Structures are given as structure tokens and as C-alpha cells.
Amino acid sequence: MSQELPAPIPRLTVITLGVSDIRASIAFYDSLGFARRLKVTGEAVAFYDTGGPVLGLFPxxxxxxxxxxxxxxxxxxxxxxxxxxxxxTREEVDAVLAFALDKGARLLKPAHETDYGGYSGYFADPDGHPWEVVVAPGIEVGEDRRVHLAE
Incomplete structure (x- = not known):
């Protein structure tokens, strides 16, 4: 009889995006205001502090x-x-979308009222990775920049 191993604590720590032009992607995410960390990696890979899981960029x-x-x-x-x-807020959604577009993002879907009582729009980064910009009931953004979910 084998002994059951204890379950590890689940965690999502890094989301890595494959990018076509690492320099252009670094410039784009820098311009959005994400704080780049571990700059010692140069242009081999880039890591950004997002207030939650780390965002990675890799060729x-x-x-x-x-x-x-x-x-x-x-x-x-x-x-x-x-x-x-x-x-x-909805105003923040509009401001983030306008800001991202000003920095070179492509609008996928303008901000609109959602059927679940939120407000949402989409932009794409230089490689086409879609970002939803959203305010949604039951999901709050704290002063710590982290998302807090209702029970």
C-alpha cells in the first residue's frame, strides 16, 4: 500500500507571454507603467511586477x-x-483603455455595459495577446493593487 502524498499548496506565480519582438514588447509594457524587475536578464526575458502574479515576456x-x-x-x-x-470604476476602465491605445495597443472591443452588471472593453498588445479592462461586481481592487474576491 502506498502512502498518499500531501497536496501541495496551489499558486499561480508567473504568466509568460511569447512575444515576436522582445524589445518592442518591453517598451510597450514599460510604457503601460508595469514595474520591470530582474533587469539583469537584459533582453533575454523580462519580468514585471503586476501586483499579483508576475508577467513574463519571452521570445x-x-x-x-x-x-x-x-x-x-x-x-x-x-x-x-x-x-x-x-x-x-467605469471611468478607470475608460482611462486604462485610452492609455493603452495611446501606448500602441489595438482596440478589440470598446468599453460597454456587461450582462453581469459590469463594464468591460478589450485591447491587444503588440503580439495580439488580448487584455480585458473591467470593473465587475464581487471583484474589488484593493489599495495593495491585488484583486479581492467576494466570498
């Missing part, structure tokens, strides 16, 4: 190779994942 082909996945064909459509920038 697309190297990230695919590291995960033992094919680099080609690169998807040209939705890949089943979005990133979110939760806000405190």
Missing part, C-alpha cells in the same frame, strides 16, 4: 521550445486565454 520561439511545443504555425485567431486589468 515566442524560445518559449515554444522550452515547453516542447511547435513554434509554427503561430495562431492567428483566439487561443483561449485573456489577461485582465481589473479596475475600481
Amino acid at each position: 515566442w520561439d524560445q518559449l515554444a521550445a522550452d515547453a516542447k511545443l511547435p513554434d509554427q504555425p503561430r495562431p492567428t485567431t483566439f487561443c483561449g486565454i485573456t489577461l485582465a486589468w481589473n479596475c475600481r
